[in-house]
Amino acid sequence: MNGSTWTSWPSREALTRAPQNRVRATIARFVWTAVLVGLLWDAFADGRFALWQIAIGLAVAVGCGFGGGAFFRATREHRLWPSLGILVLLMTVAFVTREAGAAALGITLWCGCAVVALERLPLSAAVPLTAVALIAYAVVKGDGWLTTVITTGSLCLGGYVLRLDAEARGSSQRLLAQERAARKAEAGTAALAERSRIAREIHDVLAHSLSAQLVHLEAARLLIEREPSTEFRDQVLERVVAARSMAREGLAETRQALSALRGEMTPVEDFLRQLVADEPAEVSVAGERRPLSAEASQTVRRVAQEALTNARKHAPGASVFVRLRYETDMVALEVRDSGGRLPGGELAVSGSGYGLLGMRERAELLGGTLEAGPEKEGFVVNLRVPA
Numbered sequence: 001m002n003g004s005t006w007t008s009w010p011s012r013e014a015l016t017r018a019p020q021n022r023v024r025a026t027i028a029r030f031v032w033t034a035v036l037v038g039l040l041w042d043a044f045a046d047g048r049f050a051l052w053q054i055a056i057g058l059a060v061a062v063g064c065g066f067g068g069g070a071f072f073r074a075t076r077e078h079r080l081w082p083s084l085g086i087l088v089l090l091m092t093v094a095f096v097t098r099e100a101g102a103a104a105l106g107i108t109l110w111c112g113c114a115v116v117a118l119e120r121l122p123l124s125a126a127v128p129l130t131a132v133a134l135i136a137y138a139v140v141k142g143d144g145w146l147t148t149v150i151t152t153g154s155l156c157l158g159g160y161v162l163r164l165d166a167e168a169r170g171s172s173q174r175l176l177a178q179e180r181a182a183r184k185a186e187a188g189t190a191a192l193a194e195r196s197r198i199a200r201e202i203h204d205v206l207a208h209s210l211s212a213q214l215v216h217l218e219a220a221r222l223l224i225e226r227e228p229s230t231e232f233r234d235q236v237l238e239r240v241v242a243a244r245s246m247a248r249e250g251l252a253e254t255r256q257a258l259s260a261l262r263g264e265m266t267p268v269e270d271f272l273r274q275l276v277a278d279e280p281a282e283v284s285v286a287g288e289r290r291p292l293s294a295e296a297s298q299t300v301r302r303v304a305q306e307a308l309t310n311a312r313k314h315a316p317g318a319s320v321f322v323r324l325r326y327e328t329d330m331v332a333l334e335v336r337d338s339g340g341r342l343p344g345g346e347l348a349v350s351g352s353g354y355g356l357l358g359m360r361e362r363a364e365l366l367g368g369t370l371e372a373g374p375e376k377e378g379f380v381v382n383l384r385v386p387a
Contacts, residue, residue, distance in 0.1 A: 010163060013170030015075050040061060087116075106140065114130040114156070118160050120163075126159075130159065202254065210250055214248060221237065268324060276320065284321075288326055292331060302362065306359050307335035307372075318337040329387070367385070367386050
C-alpha cells in the first residue's frame with residue numbers, strides 16, 4: 001500500500017447505497033428488524049431490568065440508530081471529524097450499556113463500529129478505531145485466545161471485504177455513467193451529422209431555388225420599371241415587388257432554419273433586436289441569460305415573428321413592446337402592442353389566428369403554454385416554454 005491508500009476515502013459512489021428492488025429491500029428490512037428485536041430481547045427479557053430501565057434502553061437503541069444514519073451521511077460527504085466523533089460516541093455508549101448489564105448491545109455496537117470503520121473511513125483513521133473496538137470486544141467477551149483471534153480476524157476481514165466490494169461497485173457505477181455519457185455524446189454527434197446533411201440538402205435545393213427566384217424577380221422589376229407607367233403596369237410591378245419581398249423573407253427564414261439544424265443559431269436576444277430593427281418596437285431582456293435548446297429557441301423566434309406580423313396586420317403603426325425573460329427552468333416571451341387595431345382584426349383567446357394557433361401547438365409539444373388575446377389597451381401574446 002502507498003501513502004494515498006491509507007489517507008484516501010472510499011469513493012462517494014462506493015459509500016452510496018446501491019439501489020435495490022422492492023423485494024430485496026423488504027427482505028433486508030425484515031432481517032435487520034429481526035436481528036434488532038433479537039438483541040433487545042436478549043438484553044431486556046430476563047427480568048433484570050425495571051420498566052423504566054427498559055424504556056431508557058430502548059431510547060438508547062433508537063438514538064444509536066439515528067447516530068448510525070448520521071455516520072453514514074457524514075462518510076458519504078467525506079467529513080472526517082464528524083464521522084470519528086459519531087463512532088467514538090457509539091463506542092462510549094457500548095461501554096455504558098456493557099456496564100449497565102446489557103452486554104449483548106455493547107458487543108454488537110463494538111463489532112459494528114469495527115466493521116463500518118474499515119468499510120467507510122480512510123484506513124489511517126479506521127485501523128486505530130477498529131483496534132480499540134475489537135480490544136474492548138475481546139476483553140468483554142473473555143473467550144479463549146484462539147476463538148478471540150478467529151472472531152476479531154473475521155470481523156477485520158469482513159470489514160475490509162465490504163470496503164473492496166463497495167469500491168468495485170463504485171467503479172462499475174462510474175464506468176456505467178461514463179459509458180452512458182459516451183453513448184449520449186455519440187448519439188448527439190450522429191444527430192448533428194444528420195442535421196448537417198439535411199441542412200446541406202435544403203440549402204442545395206430550397207435556398208438555391210429561392211435565390212434564383214430573387215434574381216429573376218429583381219430582373220423582372222427592373223424590366224417593368226422601364227415601361228411607360230400605366231394602371232396595368234403598376235399593378236404588375238406591385239405584384240412583382242410583393243413576390244420579391246416574400247421570396248427574400250422566405251430565404252431569410254430558410255437560412256435561420258438551416259442555422260438551427262447546424263446548431264449555429266444567433267442568440268435569441270440578437271434575433272429579436274434584428275427582427276424589430278425597422279419597427280416602432282422596444283426589446284427588453286430580464287433574468288440570467290443562458291443558451292436555449294434548439295426547439296425552445298426556434299419556438300421563441302417563430303412566436304415573435306408571428307406576433308409582430310399580426311401587429312403589423314391588425315394594428316398598423318402601433319408601438320410594440322417585446323420582453324424576453326429567463327426564469328429558473330422556463331423562458332418567457334411577451335409581445336404587446338399599444339392598440340389601435342383595425343375593426344374585426346382582433347384574435348380571440350382561443351386562437352382564431354391560424355399562425356398563433358400553430359405556435360400554441362408548437363409550445364404545447366414542448367410542455368409550454370401560449371396565451372393570446374386583447375387587453376385594456378392593445379393585444380398581448382404570452383409564451384412560456386421549458387428551457
